[in-house]
Amino acid sequence: MPIDITMPALSPTMEEGKLAKWHVKEGDTVSSGDVIAEIETDKATMEVEAVDEGKIGKIVVPEGTDNVKVNAVIAVLLQDGESAGDMAAPKAEAAPKAEAPNAAEPAKADAGAIKEANAATQTAPTAKADPAPAKPADAAPAPKAAGGKVFASPLARRMAKDAGIDVAAISGTGPKGRVVKSDVVAAKSGATPLKAAATATASAPASGGAAATGMTKAQVLALYEEGTYELVPNDGMRKVVAARLTESKQTVPHFYLNLDCRIDALMAAREQINAAAPKGKDGKPGYKLSVNDFVMKAWAVALQRVPLANATWAGDSILYHKRSDVAVAVAVPGGLFTPVVKGCDTLTLREISETVKDLATRAKSKKLAPHEYQGGASSVSNLGMFGITSFSAVINPPHGTILAVGVGEERVFADKGEIKIGQFMTVTLSCDHRAVDGALGAEVLGVFKGLIENPVMMLA
DSSP states (O other), X not given: OOEEEEOOOOSTTOOEEEEEEESOOTTOEEOTTOEEEEEEOSSOEEEEEOSSOEEXXXXXXXTTEEEEETTOEEEEEEOTTOOXXXXXXXXXXXXXXXXXXGGGSHHHXXXXXXXXXXXXXXXXXXXXXXXXXXXXXXXXXXXXXXTSOOOBOHHHHHHHHHHTOOXXXXXXXXXXXXXXXXXXXXXXXXXXXXXXXXXXXXXXXXTSSOOOOOOOHHHHHTTSOTTSSOOOOOOHHHHHHHHHHHHHHHHSOEEEEEEEEEOHHHHHHHHHXXXXXXXXXXXXXXXXXOHHXXXXXXXXXXXXXXXXXXXXXXXXEEXXXXXXXXXXXEEETTEEEOOEETTGGGSOHHHHHHHHHHHHHHHHTTOOOHHHHSOOSEEEEEOGGGTOOOOOOOOOTTOSEEEEEEEEEEXXXXXXXXXXXXXXXXXXXXXXXXXXXXXXXXXXXXXXXHHHHXXXXXXX
C-alpha cells in the first residue's frame, strides 16, 4: 500500500518548518538514501532523504510552504505495482495539516487588529473615568464552538492542565483557531500572552489582580498611528529566540559578577603568534587569532579547573560536565545562533579560531546540523567588536553560565602609587543561581582572570 512521507522532526524541539525545495517531482523513482527535499527550520536548512524506495505518487505540500507541522504528510510514495489510483482518498486531505497558507493571511488579521486597537483607544478614556464600563471586557469570551466547547487538541488540553493554565485563555494557531501543543508551550514560556478574561480567573495572584503577561498586539498597535510603521510578522527563528529568552529570564534566577582584566600580555602574545603565521602564495597569513579565541580558551580551561562551575540545572539534579563544551554567540539576520565548540579546553588557539570561523560561517547560511548548536554547559558572548564596554547576557538554557565580554581599551590605573596606562577588558558572568552559587561563580571568574592576564598559564 502507498507510504506517507511526513515532515520530519530535525531536532527535539522542532514543531514546524518550511518545505524549502523539492529535489523530486511526481512520477520520479527514488531509492533509500536519495535526497528528496530541503527543510528549513528556525536554525538550519537540512536535506531530507528517502527511507523507502518507490515512485513519488503525489506531492502534497508544494515547495516554499511555511509552517508545515511535524508529522504532516508532505508526499505519498507508491511501491512496486501501485498506481495513483491505489492512493486512499483521504490522502488529498492531508495537505491542510501543513498549514502553510497562513503566510497570506497576516494582512487581513493585522487590519482587523488595527481596527480593534483603534476602537479600544477610543473607548479607553470612558473606562478610566468610570470603572463600570469595564464589564464589556470581562464579558469577552474565549473562542468556543457553538456548543461552548473550546477547540483544542487532546495533547494541548493535557499540557495546559498540567501547567495549571485554562485552555480557554490560550490563543490557538491551529486550524480554525484550534489550540495546539506549540500554543501551550508559548503560553507557558510567556512568549504568547494569555487572554485577559481567562488569565484573571486561571492565574490571579493572591492580591486579586491578574498576572502580568505583557501587552497584546492590539494594545501595542493602539499606541501608534496607522501608516507610521511597517508590520513585519516574526519568522520561526525570532519566535524561538523570544520564547527561549523569555523562559530564561522568567525561570532562571540570574545573578551577575563582573571584573576588569588587564590584557597587555594577551595582546602582546597575540601579536607575536600572528606575526609567526606562515604566508600563502597570495601573501595572506595562514591564520589570524582574535582576542575572542583567547577568551574561549581561557574560559574553557577555567571551567576545567573549577569543575563544579561546569554545571547545568536539570530539575531534581545537577549535571557536572566532564568536557568544556563552550558555545559562542553568533549574530545572524533575524536572531542568533550559539554553536558549540566541543572539548574547547583541549584545542589549541589556532584550532579554536578555525572551528569558530567555520561554525559562524555555516550558522549565517543556516547550514549547521542540530548536534552542532545543542548541548554545552556555558556560552561566550562578545560585543567588544562593537565598542561595548560591558553588558549582562541572558543565559541560554540549559547552560549554567554565560560570559559577556566587552571591548579592550586603554585605561588609566594606579599601581603602587604610580599612575599608569594599560589595556583592560571588562567581563560579566551571568550565573544560574540554582547550579552555580555566588562564591563558586566568583572563583571560576577569578581563575579566568588569571589565565587571560597571563596567557602562558593556559598551557600549564
